Amino acid sequence: MGTLVLGLLTLSGLCALLALLLEAAHAVFTDYGPCRISINDGAKELSVKGGGRLLGTLMDQGIFIPSACGGRGSCGLCKVRVLEGGGPLLPTETPYLNAEETANGTRLSCQVRVRTNIVIHIPEAFFLIKEFRTRVVGLRPLTPSIKEVHLKLLDPSEIVFKPGQFIQFYVPEYAGSPEPVYRAYSIASPARLKSEIKLVITRVERGVATTYIHTLLKEGQEVRINGPYGDFYLRPSDRxxxxxxxxxxxxxxxxxxxxxxxxxxxxxxxxxxxxxxxxxxxxxxxxxxxxxxxxxxxxxxxxxxxxxxxxxxxxxxxxxxxxxxxxxxxxxxxxxxxxxxxxxxxxxxxxxxxxxxxxxxxxxxxx
Ligand SMILES: Cc1cc2nc3c(=O)[nH]c(=O)nc-3n(C[C@H](O)[C@H](O)[C@H](O)COP(=O)(O)OP(=O)(O)OC[C@H]3O[C@@H](n4cnc5c(N)ncnc54)[C@H](O)[C@@H]3O)c2cc1C
Ligand code: FES
Missing domain, CATH: 3.40.50.80 (Nucleotide-binding domain of ferredoxin-NADP reductase (FNR) module)
Known part of the structure; x- marks a missing residue:
């Protein structure tokens, strides 16, 4: 039993190392030059550096596609229709796509790399999702493992959201993470308070974002968030x-x-x-x-x-x-x-x- 566990741990360690090496080799040896992204029948044309993932490339251009897993291919939210230039559908995408989506070119934007000119279609509502600069104005332990993070919005200074929705929190590169990551956190505060939000964050053992938030984040610090996202909100009814x-x-x-x-x-x-x-x-x-x-x-x-x-x-x-x-x-x-x-x-x-x-x-x- 012990040998089996050791073997599995070694195997998963080797896989993680291989993935890191592949990612590093990709960064060093592949230069796709500038690429064009044409959005919604040419309503928006972007010139971008090729090689990155579509989700992050669009984010760098201020276009935010819903995502809750930070681009790890495990939430299935980051769907866009790729009409040209997306390359073959990957096995990591198929579990999240139904037959109709597969037929109409829907892809997980975190899995598609921008290697050539690309033509996509996204819902107009995505253009309304924004990035916000915020300041931490309060950090309060709620339980031994949960912290309340109180953010004041700086720019834009107000957020409009449906109660129940979430934002994505940007965690910069730090000793516990070689690259910046985004994680989803639900807004706990009332929607009437548009210039501030409160998040309630559970510390996860060895978690990249929550270790940063629980141990390094300080009051007064600036934090980037984007959103709002999600369809978890109150439906009108008397039930x-x-x-x-x-x-x-x-x-x-x-x-x-x-x-x-x-x-x-x-x-x-x-x-x-x-x-x-x-x-x-x-x-x-x-x-x-x-x-x-x-x-x-x-x-x-x-x-x-x-x-x-x-x-x-x-x-x-x-x-x-x-x-x-x-x-x-x-x-x-x-x-x-x-x-x-x-x-x-x-x-x-x-x-x-x-x-x-x-x-x-x-x-x-x-x-
Ligand atoms: C729509 C949405 C809303 C969310 N809102 C909140 C919120 O309001 N508050 C909040 O605290 N979290 C929330 N989360 C979870 C949050 O997005 C992160 O997944 C979580 O904080 C862990 O991030 P991490 O980077 O610290 O851990 P990671 O580095 O991503 O994970 C480290 C390890 O811990 C495991 N893990 C991840 N999450 C948990 C967990 N909760 N319990 C046990 N093991 C875990 C992972 O599988 C991995 O093995 C939400 C997630 C979604 C999809
Ligand atoms: S961002 Fe979660 S699957 Fe793509």
Whole structure:
């Protein structure tokens, strides 16, 4: 068993080394010269340095394609139609494309390299996504592993977003990362506050962005973000709502709850918030204040591993266990889920078993 694990670790180490060498060789030995990118029937023509990936090349030109995985080919959001010059479809792209998309030239822009003149088509809405210069005006530990990052917008000085949406946070090259990376973070603050946003960021062990944010980011520092992105937002309806969040997955749900309070949206709504122990609960005061403004709102915190000192007499187990105990018939409900991908898969399975149709289940998986 030990030999097998050692073998696998050696193999994955060699693969990572090979990928790095290939990337380095690519940078050194390939010079594609200037290339032209023609967008939306020539509505925009760009002259760019060839060789880079389409996603990053467009970003350098101020055109932001939705992305949540920082270009790692694992979110499937960065789709654009490449009509000419995109090269062959890669195996890394096919899992994210349906038959219609494959036929109409849709590609993952993070996987396509600009090696020649290229003709693309993107939705007009993408031209509205902007990059913002911001300043860190607050860094606050919310739990032992979660920090709130409060950003003031400098230029542009305001952001318009739908509560529930996310931004991409730019992390510069540092000792823990040989190259800059982008990571997605949901906006936790109310949309009415246009000149500032709050993010809620869980530290991930050896995580490139979260190590930087938790250990190196300082108040007063300038930070680049771009956005807003995503289709996780409140749908207009009178249906009873169920919200399920784990850890920092509470962030976009808070923004949606602020929207409901600000706009007087009085729908029956239960928020199930799953964490390990009492120390992992956060925004409890804010949730109490929201509950006073939302007459039909109910809050159910659920601890999966309460400690003896927690003196917890509330719900325990997985957050989905608590939902299963409460919801017997979900056929008239609408669900908003956010956080751990395993929780979301379990919640979707449970809710559909309880009669909720998939077109009324909205989620953002934090992966
Ligand atoms: C739409 C969207 C919104 C998001 N919003 C938030 C948010 O509001 N707050 C927030 O904290 N995160 C959020 N995330 C996750 C975030 O984008 C990063 O993936 C996360 O912060 C890890 O980044 P990293 O660079 O530190 O880790 P990486 O260097 O990317 O990953 C390091 C290792 O940790 C693993 N890993 C990555 N994430 C996790 C995790 N959460 N738990 C355990 N292992 C992990 C990876 O598989 C990898 O093996 C969101 C993700 C998406 C797709
Ligand atoms: S950016 Fe995530 S798949 Fe391309």
């Amino acid at each position: 009873e709502m169920i919200m399920i969040g784990t850890g920092s997955g509470l962030a976009p749900l808070m923004s949606i709850l602020y929207q409901m309070a600000d706009e007087g949206i009085d729908r029956p709504c239960t928020l199930y918030f799953g964490v390990k122990s009492r120390a992992d609960l956060f925004y409890q005061e804010e949730i109490r204040e929201l509950a006073q403004k939302l007459p039909r709102f109910r809050y159910v915190p659920v601890l999966s591993q309460p400690l003896p000192d927690d003196q917890w007499d509330g719900e325990t187990g997985f957050v989905t266990d608590a939902v299963a105990r409460d919801v017997k018939d979900g056929s008239q409900m609408e669900a908003y889920l956010c956080g751990n991908p395993l929780m979301i898969d379990a919640a979707v399975k449970l809710l559909t078993q309880r009669g909720l149709t998939e077109d009324r289940i909205f989620f953002d998986k934090f992966n």
